[in-house]
Amino acid sequence: MSKATQILHSIPVDQLTGSISVPVYQTSTFVQEVPGLNKGFDYARSNNPTRMALEDIIAQLEGGHSAYAFATGLAAIDAIVKLLKAGDEIVAVDDIYGGAYRLFTQVYEKLGIKIHFVDTSDATNIIDFITERTKLVWLESPTNPTLKISDIETIANIAHVNGALVVVDNTFASPVAQNPIALGADFVVHSGTKYIAGHSDLVAGIVVAKTKELGEKIKFIQNATGGILGPWDCFLTIRGIETLELRYERISSNALELAQFLKSIPQIDQVYYPGLIDHKNHNIAKKQQNNLFGGIISFTLKVDTVEAAVKVVTSTHYFKLAESLGGAKSLLCHPAQMTHASVPREKRLRSGVQDSLIRLSVGIENVEDLKQDIEQAIAQLKFVNV
Ligand SMILES: *Cc1c(COP(=O)(O)O)cnc(C)c1O
Numbered sequence: 001m002s003k004a005t006q007i008l009h010s011i012p013v014d015q016l017t018g019s020i021s022v023p024v025y026q027t028s029t030f031v032q033e034v035p036g037l038n039k040g041f042d043y044a045r046s047n048n049p050t051r052m053a054l055e056d057i058i059a060q061l062e063g064g065h066s067a068y069a070f071a072t073g074l075a076a077i078d079a080i081v082k083l084l085k086a087g088d089e090i091v092a093v094d095d096i097y098g099g100a101y102r103l104f105t106q107v108y109e110k111l112g113i114k115i116h117f118v119d120t121s122d123a124t125n126i127i128d129f130i131t132e133r134t135k136l137v138w139l140e141s142p143t144n145p146t147l148k149i150s151d152i153e154t155i156a157n158i159a160h161v162n163g164a165l166v167v168v169d170n171t172f173a174s175p176v177a178q179n180p181i182a183l184g185a186d187f188v189v190h191s192g193t194k195y196i197a198g199h200s201d202l203v204a205g206i207v208v209a210k211t212k213e214l215g216e217k218i219k220f221i222q223n224a225t226g227g228i229l230g231p232w233d234c235f236l237t238i239r240g241i242e243t244l245e246l247r248y249e250r251i252s253s254n255a256l257e258l259a260q261f262l263k264s265i266p267q268i269d270q271v272y273y274p275g276l277i278d279h280k281n282h283n284i285a286k287k288q289q290n291n292l293f294g295g296i297i298s299f300t301l302k303v304d305t306v307e308a309a310v311k312v313v314t315s316t317h318y319f320k321l322a323e324s325l326g327g328a329k330s331l332l333c334h335p336a337q338m339t340h341a342s343v344p345r346e347k348r349l350r351s352g353v354q355d356s357l358i359r360l361s362v363g364i365e366n367v368e369d370l371k372q373d374i375e376q377a378i379a380q381l382k383f384v385n386v
Helices: 003-009 049-062 073-081 098-111 123-129 152-161 212-225 231-241 244-263 282-288 306-313 345-350 367-383
Strands: 066-070 089-093 114-118 134-140 165-169 187-191 205-209 268-272 296-301 331-333 358-361
Touching: 003 049, 003 244, 049 066, 049 205, 049 231, 066 073, 066 212, 073 098, 073 187, 073 205, 073 212, 089 098, 098 114, 114 123, 123 152, 134 152, 152 165, 205 212, 244 268, 244 296, 244 367, 296 306, 306 358, 306 367
Parallel strands: 089 114, 089 134, 134 165, 165 187
Antiparallel strands: 066 205, 187 205, 268 296, 296 358, 331 358
16 A cells, blocks of 8 residues: 555544544543443543544554654653653754753753763764663654754664664654654654644644553653643644645655755855765665655855845745744745754854755745745845855
C-alpha cells in the first residue's frame, strides 16, 4: 500500500453514524449507566473520541504502538522529559529547536537534570558523553535552521548498547519522509503545528511511543499533567493529515528546485539544504528520508549583514515574513532577529546562524513564482549600502 493510501484510510469512519469525517466530540464528560460503567470514555482530559482518532492515525503513520496528542509541540517534548528524575542526563543535538533548548536549560537543569549538547552530525561524537546516567539521546534531523543531518540508526545502536532511550523530533522530516521508530528510535515527537496539520491554523504536539510500556508512561503523564489537545484542533489536524503526503511531496520538489536555483544567484553565499549533493550528510538524508528532503532551506548573503537580510525578507511578495514553518503558504524569517534573537551573538555565529542567514519554509505554490519572488527580492540588495 502506498503512503497516500495508508494515510487516507487510517482515518476512521465514525462507528455510530457512518460519518466519513471524524466528528468533533465537543464535550467535557461522558454519561455513565452505573458508577464506573461507561462506553470507554469518562472525562475529556483522560480521553476523547476525536483525540483518540488522531492519536491512532499518527501511531499508524509512525509505526509506533501508540501516540498521544498535546496542546503544543513543546508540551509533547515536556511530557517525555517528565519521565526523568534528578541526577539523570540527556545527550542532545547541539542545534536543537530553541524552545526545547530553553525548556531543558531553564526549567529542567534547575530540577537536577543535566544536558550535554553535542554535534550529532558525526554519530561517534556522542560516545564521549554517554554514561550510565544518560537516560535519553535527543535528536532532530534535519535541524533548524542549518539543516544538519544525523544518522539515526547508528546513533540508536550506540545509545541502546549504553541503556539510553532515543527520542527523535521528527517535525522537519514528517512521517511521510522519515519513520524514526523503524530506524531504532523509542519515541518520536512532532510539532503538529507544522507539516502534520499543515495550514498554519493551529498549534499541536504529538508523542509516539514504540512500545506498550513506554506508551503507558506517556499516557500517565498526559492525564496527570493535562496538556491535551482539544477536540476542535484534533479535527483540524486530522483534516490536514488527509493531504499530508500530497503537500510534503510538492513542498519537497519545490524546495529542491528552489535550493538549486539559489546556488546560481551571485549575491548568495551558502545554501543549506539536505537535498543538495554537496550537503555534508546528503547520503544519510537520502537513505533515511525516503528521498524527500522537506521544505526548509537556509541561505546566507555575500554581504553578511543584518541590513542586507532585512532588505531581502521585506521585499518578497509570496514568502510572508513570519515565525513557524510547514504550512501550505510559503514563509520566510530572519533567525538572528526572530527565532534566535535570545541566543547571544557569539554562540549564534558558532552554530552557523550568521547575521545574513535567511530561512525559507517553502509552500505548495508554483515553483516558478517562488523562484521569481526570491530573485526580485535579492535584486533589491542594490539599494543596500555596504
Ligand atoms: C515548532 C517546533 C517545536 C515546538 O512546537 P510548538 O508546536 O511550537 O510548541 C518543536 N520542535 C521543532 C523542530 C519545531 O520546529
